[in-house]
Amino acid sequence: MTQVKAFAAKEQAAPLNDFDIERRAVGPDDVRIDIAFCGVCHSDLHMVNNDWGISAYPIVPGHEIIGHVTGVGANVESFKEGDRVGVGCFVDSCRTCEACKVDLEQYCLNGFKMTYGSETDDPGGLTFGGYSKKIVVDQNYVIRVPDNLDMASSAPLACAGITTYSPLKHWNVRPDQTVGIVGLGGLGHMGVKFAHAMGARTIMVTTSSEKGEDAKALGADDVLLSTDAEQMAEWAGKFDFLLNTIPVSHDINPYINLLKFDSTMCIVGAIGEFKSLQSPQMVFGRRAIAGSLIGGIKETQEMFDFCGEHNITSDVEVISMQSINESYKRMQKSDVKYRFVIDLKTL
């Protein structure tokens, strides 16, 4: 167990080269996957550090998994050996609740089984994630990866991708709309790509003019500097939808004011408390604030297919398993454009 805990962003030298996790045997509905790449999500670090108080150790993080099928169970017809597949944030759910029945397993009323850190009857007693050489997953929670997509840069689609795609689809982003992506990081850069590909006039809302220029290269049509009061006034009431990817607590009120009447700002970045919510701008305009969590399996497949059609992947920096702790540190400083992806050959 010590080598697993070593994935925490602590300065311990970890005996990674002998790291291995026993996986369950391939059952009739299972798919065995050799993991090629695994994205590094900010939540991996939160889980490693138990920032949310829900971590169970040992932890093998990683829920942006891309690999090849190396074995399937007797009941599996949709996947065969050699297929390129992905696994996202969860590997099972109750399948019977109101949410599961409408393909929203991410809101499973009985709690989905996280790709790592959830209790299981499998060896080890906990699910183990993608910072690993292999994984065995029920076929219903495995995604097909279009052939034209690069594998390394497809990995973050399984979390950062679906986290931004799902709300843009749910709130029906369309070509005749103006959509703001607030914050440019792992999530935000995918939001820009998706909103642009959906045909919306895509505006990067950021505190940094440098990030604004970066966003234009990713597909943003224009930039709104949120620190500039004049620009904020000029853009007030102009947005059909805002996707707020800022990863920390912040003052959300100035952003609400950017919305048209009857429009929504969706929070996908900050999991915590906002210290103020002004109701007048919500009441005088029927504006809404909502949250959104990743996406269901059906929609995740739809998103991967959309990425195949539009040739969308994440902008990534491929790292070795050995540099994970350094990468966590850089991630905390937002020093990555825009996602680290571990090459599991290095494990």
Next chain:
Amino acid sequence: MTQVKAFAAKEQAAPLNDFDIERRAVGPDDVRIDIAFCGVCHSDLHMVNNDWGISAYPIVPGHEIIGHVTGVGANVESFKEGDRVGVGCFVDSCRTCEACKVDLEQYCLNGFKMTYGSETDDPGGLTFGGYSKKIVVDQNYVIRVPDNLDMASSAPLACAGITTYSPLKHWNVRPDQTVGIVGLGGLGHMGVKFAHAMGARTIMVTTSSEKGEDAKALGADDVLLSTDAEQMAEWAGKFDFLLNTIPVSHDINPYINLLKFDSTMCIVGAIGEFKSLQSPQMVFGRRAIAGSLIGGIKETQEMFDFCGEHNITSDVEVISMQSINESYKRMQKSDVKYRFVIDLKTL
């Protein structure tokens, strides 16, 4: 002007008996109304006291107006002398903006003309409201009142009624749903009546078991005591929609937790700041918080017609013009079930 200011909740003796406001002549599109009753909205007091910093004096409050038509302009075909009509919170809007074009004049991008306190070319330079014997209003902002409805208790429909009806309709409240009305006052008691009439399982969410019993008499199917942690836990995730009518700032987070996934709490009572918004329960369930303001003219007419069909009016206490300042004081103590209505014969 002094007699007008005397409507403020100050202990001045007001020469009410000689009070009169000059109204504009009836133009070709106008309807002249003899006011029979006018509801007393909490916002009247806020405006009289300039609590929101937008008041212009002199003020004649009142935007829950019911009366009879006493004259119409040459272009008016929908109304004739003797008709029972109502006027709500606004008497004009730009009619050309995106909001007006879709019958949402309450969100008019150029600002609607409030029934009282808005600038106008009419005599006095400001619009004057329903604490008065007569009013002249453009035909497009006048509502027909069904014959079967009592006039005094219909007055609050024009504000308290539409404020609660509109969000229940907008968020599509249906018979197979569980709907919570949070807070029981002028707004809340209308919310209970409407949700019940729409066929929803209607739950009164209140801090007071006494109010809970009152709500049952109004049509609530059950009561959730929000001060009871066990009850709150039991009802967590059970509501398809919450209409929050609490008139002051409060902790909204415990209520959000009551929502099913993909559901909304709409704020209609508190116009101000909430000091905390917890995002996790929004993210883990795609829950939303929204605001809503009164309703458009088309929907206000629909609401009056709905009230006619279902024989719904407000529970009111009819008062004389002379007791307005005392009534304001009682209103501030929530000492009214559930709306004061001024009988304008007493003016």
